Amino acid sequence: MGESTGAGEPSRTLALLWGTASEPPRKGPARSLSVERVVDAAVALADERGLPAVTVRAVAERVGVAPMSVYTYVPGKPELLDLMVDRCYAAMERTDLAGQHWRDRLRVVAQDNRLLLTAHAWLTEVAALSRPPLGPGLMAKYEHELAAFDGTGLSDVDTDAALAFLLGFVQQHCRSAHDAARATTDTAMSDAAWWAANQPVLARALDPAAYPRAVRVGGAAGEAQGSAWSAEGAWEFGLERTLDGLAALVDATPAAQVR
Structure with missing residues (x-):
């Protein structure tokens, strides 16, 4: 454990x-x-x-x-x-959120947390959302990040849940990025080199007739990203979809004063 x-x-x-x-x-x-x-x-x-x-x-x-x-x-x-x-x-970065639309504020919060988890990769292994350290650092962080939801009209409970949802995405993404980086370090081989080395085997094993979707979609994604998975691409796509999900909640809140 x-x-x-x-x-x-x-x-x-x-x-x-x-x-x-x-x-x-x-x-x-x-x-x-x-x-x-x-x-x-x-x-x-x-x-x-x-x-x-x-x-x-x-x-x-x-x-x-x-x-x-x-x-x-x-x-x-x-x-x-x-x-x-x-x-x-x-000690983490707390970018000024004043004067921004709520979606831009949340994007900044996510980016600040990504920088934190990139600088201290081990945090993705120990920082429990359910039992956080209830110290002055956490409280300052929590207060700052809650301010990103000002004017959305969300209830206090929904605001807390929305923040946890956003930070959960950031934490999971950073853990995946750390795992990918560790694989490169451990094998002393870049993703591009790994795929190039395995290409002859894949060409023989992957029958387009048997796996039409996997071959088509995997090929398109690999060509676009230069790998089976791109940390930057996954970050940009995942963050925007996370914000889209929260936008549906904010838009359905009658009391919203969206700023």
Whole structure:
């Protein structure tokens, strides 16, 4: 089972997120250590080497202390994950949404989240929509993104659901893009080279009479994209269809003051 946010002991996690946890004794080699330094080290490790590299021992080595010293600041990996995610949320880009149509505002929100998940690929593996880290970074992010729905007339419940729908698309897209990039890295072969290498086999195996649609549509898509799947093409198509779906909801809302 994978790791996710919200798995730590709630009271301890919230105290750490909001800075109300009591400070550990300041003596010995941990004198210059802080929760912030521990979290920054963990985020850097995850960005550089992936989430599996984030262990208490590795974090301790990064900040130059013994592993037991880290435990006096963060009780365990579950709490550390929440702190890492909230730190990234606090630091993410928040583009000014003023003066834009709601659809353009949501497009900006989606793009800002895509940039976040591209910079911190591991977030797609741990950021749980159902149990997010309830820290200041998340709350600032949530407040900013809810403002994108101002004037749409959607109810509070529908606004929350619409935002989750949009962010769900972004998260799934970014995870697929990361998987595709990892496949290229792992095989040291680009998609174009992979398809070129397999073309002779495909030409013999794929009978247009047996698979007329698959051969026709797959061929057209591959020629247009240079691959079976294009991250940029999937992003542009998927985001616009997601916004189309939300437009149907907004348009059916009598109280909408569309701006």
